[in-house]
Amino acid sequence: xxxxxxxxxxxxxxxxxxxxxxxxxxxxxxxxxxxxxxxxxxxxxxxxxxxxxxxxxxxxxxxxxxxxxxxxxxxxxxxxxxxxxxxxxxxxxxxxxxxxxxxxxxxxxxxxxxxxxxxxxxxxxxxxxxxxxxxxxxxxxxxxxxxxxxxxxxxxxxxxxxxxxxxxxxxxxxxxxxxxxxxxxxxxxxxxxxxxxxxxxxxxxxxxxxxxxxxxxxxxxxxxxxxxxxxxxxxxxxxxxxxxxxxxxxxxxxxxxxxxxxxxxxxxxxxxxxxxxxxxxxxxxxxxxxxxxxxxxxxxxxxxxxxxxxxxxxxxxxxxxxxxxxxxxxxxxxxxxxxxxxxxxxxxxxxxxxxxxxxxxxxxxxxxxxxxxxxxxxxxxxxxxxxxxxxxxxxxxxxxxxxxxxxxxxxxxxxxxx
Numbered sequence: 001x002x003x004x005x006x007x008x009x010x011x012x013x014x015x016x017x018x019x020x021x022x023x024x025x026x027x028x029x030x031x032x033x034x035x036x037x038x039x040x041x042x043x044x045x046x047x048x049x050x051x052x053x054x055x056x057x058x059x060x061x062x063x064x065x066x067x068x069x070x071x072x073x074x075x076x077x078x079x080x081x082x083x084x085x086x087x088x089x090x091x092x093x094x095x096x097x098x099x100x101x102x103x104x105x106x107x108x109x110x111x112x113x114x115x116x117x118x119x120x121x122x123x124x125x126x127x128x129x130x131x132x133x134x135x136x137x138x139x140x141x142x143x144x145x146x147x148x149x150x151x152x153x154x155x156x157x158x159x160x161x162x163x164x165x166x167x168x169x170x171x172x173x174x175x176x177x178x179x180x181x182x183x184x185x186x187x188x189x190x191x192x193x194x195x196x197x198x199x200x201x202x203x204x205x206x207x208x209x210x211x212x213x214x215x216x217x218x219x220x221x222x223x224x225x226x227x228x229x230x231x232x233x234x235x236x237x238x239x240x241x242x243x244x245x246x247x248x249x250x251x252x253x254x255x256x257x258x259x260x261x262x263x264x265x266x267x268x269x270x271x272x273x274x275x276x277x278x279x280x281x282x283x284x285x286x287x288x289x290x291x292x293x294x295x296x297x298x299x300x301x302x303x304x305x306x307x308x309x310x311x312x313x314x315x316x317x318x319x320x321x322x323x324x325x326x327x328x329x330x331x332x333x334x335x336x337x338x339x340x341x342x343x344x345x346x347x348x349x350x351x352x353x354x355x356x357x358x359x360x361x362x363x364x365x366x367x368x369x370x371x372x373x374x375x376x377x378x379x380x381x382x383x384x385x386x387x388x389x390x391x392x393x394x395x396x397x398x399x400x401x402x403x404x405x406x407x408x409x410x411x412x413x414x415x416x417x418x
Contacts, residue, residue: 037061037119039229039265039276041137043112050126050133051106057094058114059121060087064229066116069274072101074110087120115274117229117267176219176268176275178246183213186284190380191295194260197284199293203235203251209289212239213248213279220246222270229265233258234283236266252285256304256384260284260294288315300376300384301338301346302417314338314346320417325367325393325401330418333371333391333407337418341411347375347387349416355390363397371407378410 043056051072060066068084082100087093097106114122114137122137183198201208221243226236228250239247248266252258262282268275286293287303292315302314314320317340324331333339337349349371356368369391376384392405407413 037121039116039119041114041120041122043122043124043137045110046124046126046133046135049107051097051109051112052103054124054126055094055096056112057092057123058087059092060089060118061121062118063089064118065089066118066120068114068116070100071113071115072105072109073113074108079108080105115276117227176217176222176270178215178217178277180216181213181279184210184289186293191377193381194282194284197260197282198279199286199289200250200252200283202254202285202287204254205287208287210286213250215246215248216244219243223268225269227267232261232264234261234264250283254307258285287313291315295376297346297375297377301348305348305374309336311336314417317343320415322415323403323406323413325403331416333416334418337416339407339409339413340415342414345378345410347373347409349373365395367393367395375409
């Protein structure tokens with residue numbers, strides 16, 4: 001008998017409550033698939049015609065609930081599909097296929113596909129005489145050649161699409177096919193990590209100027225709803241649809257996260273299943289089209305940090321006033337101020353405190369301040385960093401204030417916005 005992997009052993013704990021333990025351990029057949037969670041679980045036949053008695057076990061290792069769909073198919077295409085009950089975080093469930101499909105469907109089924117909006121683990125077991133066959137689910141997607149050679153793809157409603165792999169039909173069932181996607185691409189050099197990512201707006205903001213994403217293809221009017229795994233921090237809804245175009249309103253949760261995401265996966269639900277489409281190369285949240293996109297200094301200091309603290313957005317370097325040493329002036333740094341070097345950099349001031357006051361012989365007073373805050377994209381391409389700097393002000397005996405040493409945050413600060 002082959003050695004049982006740790007993961008298979010974990011699933012057996014659940015299955016032992018349904019089957020004889022000795023019989024299971026007499027016959028364990030491990031697959032060569034990778035034992036890891038996936039949004040696509042494929043259960044092949046262990047022996048011909050095993051679907052009528054096969055038992056599937058699913059485990060959700062995440063802190064997010066899993067929305068799932070199960071599909072029975074063969075070389076002619078999809079036979080039937082149906083939603084599965086929500087799988088709660090850390091929950092494990094086990095069921096027989098006859099609980100969800102008619103026997104006549106299972107008699108024709110050659111494989112079972114489970115699609116989930118969050119990665120899950122899967123295991124199958126089949127009683128065979130006085131012993132059992134068992135195997136981990138294969139992760140990822142089955143290739144078209146594996147079952148059908150060069151003919152129609154085996155699971156058109158559930159495989160990841162790209163423009164080079166059209167999906168026309170599953171047997172006699174017409175399903176959506178996506179040929180391309182269009183939207184505003186990010187094309188700036190600092191930071192350049194996310195160049196060509198498609199910009200998406202933030203939830204609840206109507207002034208971004210970021211247009212929706214448009215999918216082109218065929219049979220797109222068959223799509224009834226769309227979804228993105230909640231764990232990503234992105235959300236999607238349908239704005240409009242026709243046979244050849246599907247317009248999606250994809251948005252990011254307001255905050256420092258989510259980060260830009262490569263190959264964001266969108267689930268397109270239709271009558272027979274789910275088309276899983278990846279937005280490539282990825283998406284990047286932007287407060288305004290082509291400006292204040294994730295990772296820019298302006299995005300953080302003038303945008304997200306201000307929004308989180310219920311302040312107005314600072315979206316241009318020409319906003320604000322010149323630095324001023326008078327504490328009553330609008331040009332004096334305060335908690336929540338946006339510190340700027342005109343045309344070059346922005347940072348967010350978290351705190352300012354007086355650290356020293358010295359009376360000079362000429363009657364003037366020298367006042368020292370400590371400033372602390374946060375910034376992004378300094379130097380170019382850097383993530384979030386903290387800064388600590390100082391400012392010195394001279395108060396003359398006549399009551400006038402002069403900044404003798406301006407704060408330095410990457411560059412010398414010359415203006416700010418309250």
